[in-house]
Structure formats: structure tokens, C-alpha cells
Amino acid sequence: MNTENIKLFLSVVELGSFANAAKQFNIATSSVSRAINALEHEIGVQLFHRTTRKIALTQAGDKFHKNILPVQEAMDLTIAELVEDANLITGTLRIAASVSFGQAVLPKIVSAFTAVHSDLVIDLQLSDRRVDLIEEGIDVAIRHGKLEDSSLIARKLRNVRYHLVAAPEYLERAGIPKSISDLKAMDLMSFSYSSFARKWRFRQGNEMQEMSIMPKFLTSNAMMLKQCALNAMGIALLADWTLETELEKGNLVEVLPDWEVAGEDFETAIWIVYPSAQFVPSRTRAFVDFMVT
């Protein structure tokens, strides 16, 4: 069953002849004739009486017309609404992000974004596990570090640098490390992710060093890590975006500032990723564009 045929049928009824309907649809009259014939055979009911000069609805055709017209209109309307919806920035934008990033960075961004798109509902899912966008119906996710291969489309938001930091109070107590090896004796805190938990890398110009670490404290949550550093528990490896105000205020102090430090890879970044699709919802596109700029 073809809705084109039904539309053709409705047009024939409205215009009173196959020829007029053919003109309206810019097709040959023979196509109209065959379309109506096909319709009649599909449903097994004669819809028109015909002579070579005129047509007239049968009783069944008349009833069919009366009944199918609102249904066809409903179908058109449903599709039109859907298309309109797709081109509007409405509905619910589901964002997934790490707990830390969400708490630290997203509030400002999200509120600025919703101010522009008032019809949009934001559903922000904060979790430090790696979520499956497709399974959980997430539109966009913020990802850190290196991306695994996947069917997702990723755009880089910014590069990330890591720093070793500690509270002044701790450094007073434990001493300021002068070299990488000095760290061994100190209280180290890091992310529990495998790329951060057992080994750190250092770089100064062309010089590289690796150091196996025995952390005193591990967590998947950056804010937790920072809080521990602030509480003078030890030296923490933290991303730049978690630190800005704390370094300015002097609540935290950078340790070994001459060395770049990283977990596994120095080339880490924050990414915004979304499912690959032929038609990306406009809310997703809008949010991605907003984040990138």
C-alpha cells in the first residue's frame, strides 16, 4: 500500500477526473489509471465507476474517501510535525559528562546555552564510568584523554595539561621536592584510571622520565582528588581545568613546575562526542557548535 496512491485517489475525488489529478501531480493519466487500479486490487473493492468520459465514486469508494481522508491527513500531519520538530531546537538534550567536569565547568555553559534555547530541556548525566551513548540515549558526551576507536564523532574542545599540586601546608610539613625521585618518598594521589594509577611521565624539553608510583590515594573523581590536595593529604596529579582559581588564590601550589607531567600520554584533550548518524538532531548540532566556540 502506497500513500501516494491514496493521495492520488483523494485528488481524483476532489478534482473529479483522472486527467485533472494527473495534471496536479505532473504525471501521465495512464499512471493515475494504473494507480487507482492498483489501489482497487489491493483492497479488493471497486472505488470508481468509469466510462471513458467520466468517473463516479462507488458507494464503497465514497465510504473509503470519507474514512481515509482524515487518516491520510493525520499521517501527513504526523510527518510534518516530526520534520518541523527535527529542525527546531526542542526536546531533551541528554548530556553525559564526568562528575568533576560537570560540576566544575558545565553549569556556566549549560545555563548560557539554555538561555539561548529556551524550548530545550537539558538532562545532564554525571558519571565517571564510560557510558554507552546509544544504549542510554545520550545525545552528547564529554570525554577526557585519549579516545578509543568508535562509531562516535568527536570534536576537540581543548587540550589538557596536567600538573602536580599540593597545599602549601603539606609542602611545609613534607618538604618541597626538588627532583622527580624526591617524589617517591612523598604522599602521592592520582586517578584510579589505569593510565594514571601506576606510572607518571615527565618531560622537560627533549628529556623524558618515567616514574612508577605507589599512590596513597586513588579516585575516579577529580574534585575529590583536589579536595584531598587542599586538605594537605599529599601531592595530586590534576588537570589544568580543575585548578585555575586554586593556584591563583594560593590554596594549591604547583610541584616541580619545570616538568610537564602526564599519565600515559602528553597529548590529552577534552572532547565532545556524539553518535554518528545521517541526520544529527539539531539540538545536538547546536550544543556541539556552542561548546566548540
Next chain:
Amino acid sequence: MNTENIKLFLSVVELGSFANAAKQFNIATSSVSRAINALEHEIGVQLFHRTTRKIALTQAGDKFHKNILPVQEAMDLTIAELVEDANLITGTLRIAASVSFGQAVLPKIVSAFTAVHSDLVIDLQLSDRRVDLIEEGIDVAIRHGKLEDSSLIARKLRNVRYHLVAAPEYLERAGIPKSISDLKAMDLMSFSYSSFARKWRFRQGNEMQEMSIMPKFLTSNAMMLKQCALNAMGIALLADWTLETELEKGNLVEVLPDWEVAGEDFETAIWIVYPSAQFVPSRTRAFVDFMVT
């Protein structure tokens, strides 16, 4: 837009995978994949998130599903109702017949027919003009005499013989004609149709005679003609089906009973005709069958 594609979409949603939907429809999975793709391109909206292993409705797809499901069901229902209707003997059966035949013969038949088919409404149009079945939406018509070529399908109900009859009172007054030529001097009454109005034909075995007549009274209505004969106005040419009881009761007497008489043609009959169509409504078929038997 194809309702098959929509049904496939609904099946995919219900069964959770392209493969299952393909099984349900007994087609290749690739066809399902392409059908959904076609649907998405037609409406310009992504309906499913997909991986090679699983699919999930997008927000738009979910909304589409919610909205289109009742519409699709309504469409199926509309068509199912139509088909059911077509196979039921319901609706209105529009019958066209001559005034005389309708009055004299149809009442018994129609009441017997409606007794069997209680859901059927009968609309009996009595008219002595030749009606256009298609234009006037008539299901079946009763036709007399010779049929013209047309797109109608005709089935013979019975042969018709014509008789010359008069009231005994008239014959007492005017005398009983012994030969065809005797008629010339008498008061003749006939149908106003061209085949009856100017010439009558007579047959006895292999012998044939024609006679030009100058009727005293012409009408298109057989009952009228009979009434005039009963009123002893003269000799009338009447079809057998109008006469049965009158001859038995002796209200009318046959004139020249040894001769067969006709207007233009001896091979006349009563026909039931209906529009030619690939699908004859069952009410029409039922009535035609009823009339023939």
C-alpha cells in the same frame, strides 16, 4: 511514502531488531535496513541509533513511533472495514426499473429479498426513461426489450411475450376481430416507444405479417395501458407479465390468440443489468442472483 515501510518500522520497534522484523516479514535483513533508511531519508530525520549489534530509537524515532502507530492502525482498520463491508451485504442497493414493472412485480421480490438481507436498504427508483446507471449511482436496473450495446453486464430474467387484449365489454361493443386486418377498424392502444407505436408484427408458425397501426392511445406506462384496456377503451398490446391474473379472472380477453404478436422483435426479454466492474459489490451480485433464480 510506503505504508509497508511504516509497518516495518513499527515491527522493528516492537521486535527490537532489523533481523527479527525481517523474519516476521520473511524478507532479507538488508531489505529492512534499506527500508528504514528510505523512511529516514523521506522524512529527513534519524529514527534509530545503530551499531552493528543493536539499535535504539532516537528521540525523534520514539516520537514518530508514538504518533504514527495509531494513525497506521486507523489506516489498517479503515481498509479492513471497507473490505469487510464489501463482503457483507449491507449499504444501499439502488434499483432502477420501469414504473409498471416496479409496481407490478418488484414489491413481492424486494420484500422477499430484504427479508433475507436485513442489513440492506433498498432504494427503488421507478422511471420510464432510460436512466444512466453510472451517473445516478444505480446498482442494478431492470430493462425491457432489446438491449443496446453498452458497458453494462446484462443477465436475462425471462422471455417476454406480448398479447393483444381487450375487455369483454369492449369486444361485445366493437365485435371480436377474426383476422389481423379486422384490427384496422378498431381502437388500438400501445406503448409510445418507437418500436411499438407505429407497427405491429404477427407470427403463426412460419407465416409472418406486419401491420401499420394508428393507435388511439399511447403511453410509456404499461399499467396505464392495462387500465385503459380494463376500462374497455380498446385493444391493447401488453406484455404477459402484466396480464396473468386479469386473463384468469376474465377481466381481459386475448384477441387473435392464434397469432404471436410483437412490436419490432419477437425475441424480447426482461433483463437485469449492472455496471461492468472488476469488483461487483456483493449486494449487487446477491440481488442479481436472487432475481435470476
Next chain:
DNA sequence: CTTACTATTGCATAATATGCAATTATGAAT
């Protein structure tokens, strides 16, 4: 009675759909 128009149909060609097999990807099981 002619004319112009309408629906239908045959036919050649264009467009589309379909299944199969190969490919790619992924979730689950080992």
C-alpha cells in the same frame, strides 16, 4: 455529425527492489 476530450492498454525503457554474499562491528562467552 463532428470534435475534442477521457480512460485504458500495449510496449519499450527507465527506475527500483531484492536476495545473496561479503564486510564490518560488537556484545557475550570462554
Next chain:
DNA sequence: ATTCATAATTGCATATTATGCAATAGTAAG
């Protein structure tokens, strides 16, 4: 981690369907 079974996609060859044109037949109006 690695393997395995399975789902979706895609290329390709083939089958099916749709389309316009031209021819046909039939009808209503002038």
C-alpha cells in the same frame, strides 16, 4: 583478552515494477 556468533550494512547481479508515449475506444457537447 581473545574468540565467537550474530547484527547491520553494502556491493552487485538480477528480478520486478513504474513510467511515459502512442494507440485505442468510447463519450459528451457543440
